[in-house]
Amino acid sequence: MRRTARLATAAVASLALAFPVAAVTATSASAAPANGSATAADASTDVLARKAKKKIKLKKAKPGTHYGLAGNKITAQVRGKGKVTFTVNGTKVKKKIKKGKASFRLPAELGPGTYKVKAKYKKSKGTIKTIVWDSALNVNEANFTISLSTPSYDYPDMVGTVKFKGKTPNTGYVDIYRDGKNKGGSxxxxxxxxxxxxxxxxxxxxGSYFLGKVAENGPGTYQYRAFYTPTSSFDEYIYSQWITVTVVP
Incomplete structure (x- = not known):
């Protein structure tokens, strides 16, 4: 009986020693995937960082511009010296980097539509989209000759139409400025x-309103431009071609 009890006690002790070892082994095995996941995450972050360095940050001066007027200005921010190659509508233009930036203005000849502008500097690339709106301010006549000997009420009228961002507006204002200098408004x-x-x-x-005012300047040749703005704030506008007025005695 005593021998049997000793054997039973030894068996229990043996089992008690075996379980802690197994627990430690299991804990060690389950920790391995966690370490592996951390390494994969670090590698993924490193890849994203390298890709970010290969991208050029591009900015546009305005959301869009109007057909026939000055094109949008695109600026690339880069680190280094040399030139950035801009590509739009199949045409490539190289611009020198100054203080970490290179700028390119889209040509005014681009027709209405959305354009993708690409920039490349060494192995770095960038892309940005900009729009050219279908806008126009047209007048029935761009060349007038008036005489001071003729009453102003006999001067011809100047009429026209406006298209703004592809639509025909029913509101807004058209202002006329000599030499196209509209700074300061009215x-x-x-x-x-x-x-x-x-x-x-x-x-x-x-005729007496527009050309009559021009006649007040006396004999000579003068140039004007008509500007359309949708609001009185004059925050955004388009303008006409040159309107030439010749005043004779």
Missing amino acids: GSPNYCCMDGVGEGGAFSFS
């Missing part, structure tokens, strides 16, 4: 006159 010494835009985007300047 307070500018170059301001001539204004008319509101009505149905169909139409506007009209009577």
Whole structure:
């Protein structure tokens, strides 16, 4: 009996010693995948960091520009010296890097539409989209000759229409400025006159109103431009071709 009890006690002790070892082994085995996952995450982060370094950050000066006017300005931010190659509509242009930036202005000849501008510097690349809106301010006549000996009420009218961002507006304003200098708005010494835009985007300047004011400058040849803005804030506008007025005695 005593021998049997001793054997039973020895067996229990043996089992007690075996279980802790197995537990340690299991814990060690389960920790291995965790270490492996951390290594994979670090590698993934490193790959993303390398890809980020190969991208050029591009910015555009405006959300979009108007057809026939100055194109949008695209700026690339890079580290290094040399030139950045810009590509738009199949045409490549190289611009020198100054203080970590290189800028490219899209040509005014681009027709209405959305364009993808690409930039490349060594192995780094970047892409940005910009839009050219279908906008226009047209007048019925761009060349006038008037005489001081003729009453201003006999001067011809100047009429026109406006298209803004592909649509025909029924509101807004058309202002005319000598030499196209519109800085200062109606307070500018170059301001001539204004008319509101009505149905169909139409506007009209009577002969005595526009040309009559030009005649006040005396004999000579003068140039003007008409500007359309949708709001009185004049935050955004388009303008016409040059309007030439010749005043004779």
